[in-house]
Amino acid sequence: MHGIIIALPTRIHIEPFFLGLFLSLPSRAIDKPELMLAKVFQPSVKVTDYWVSEKLDGVRARWNGHQLISRGGILLIVPSWFVIDFPNTSLDGELWIARGKYQKTVSIIRKQKAHSGWQQVKFMVFDLPEHLGIFSDRVAAMRDLNIQIQSTYLGFISQYQLGSNKELMLQLNAITDQGGEGLMLHHKLGLYHRGRSNDLLKLKLFTDAEATALDYRAGKGKFTGKMGAIKVKSDTGKVFYIGSGFSHKERENPPAIGSSISFRHQGLTDSGIPKFAVFIRVRNEP
CATH class of the missing domain: 2.40.50.140 (Nucleic acid-binding proteins)
Structure with a gap:
């Protein structure tokens, strides 16, 4: 195993009656990836124009074909066996264990060196940042990659279509009842671009x-x-x-x-x- 996970714990004094614990990062920061970000879903949105997927409560990261980079621009030096079968194309996704395991995921990726805890984590892909096609084309490309790549630690989030807002809300309730965070909607004709737009929407009960x-x-x-x-x-x-x-x-x-x-x-x-x-x-x- 090789690698170091970038994180060092530091305890500081905040007030006389309590102590605060936080984690600080050493200077391994690089340029932040230019990520596509979501706006909040509005009832006026035409659901049939979108692909729908579960919103995973993980840690956002970008695979640039060689390295994993966090949303904040931190180089994540992971065990070599974790990424050995990853493709040389750029991937946008979430480092994720399971529903309700966000804090566990964070604790694993922030440790000081490679360790067996990474065996619990999977990089779940939902987009291809460097693909020039519309999202429907990117969905097809991700499905092809899912067939071609045999990696224990790489997965592709299921993308599906719904016929009405009623179906969307039923799906949201079902996902939430199972411990999920919510839903994401990608516009079928949307291109991948930096920042927020109606091409990417998020929907939660709260x-x-x-x-x-x-x-x-x-x-x-x-x-x-x-x-x-x-x-x-x-x-x-x-x-x-x-x-x-x-x-x-x-x-x-x-x-x-x-x-x-x-x-x-x-x-x-x-x-x-x-x-x-x-x-x-x-x-x-x-």
């Missing part, structure tokens, strides 16, 4: 978003001596507190100041503040 931790509010009552709520700034620049969704352990060791977190909400107020925001997890992937 709206997820990301924010940066700014400060803490001390807890009261049963949370005395622990964090009561965390002050955050959303990607849209809105500042607010999140006080729900934390375990007792997370209140004792809350997200580090400056770290990125994921939260769930049920729409926005007139001023753009997320309603009923609930903490999900720290986004500590590379």
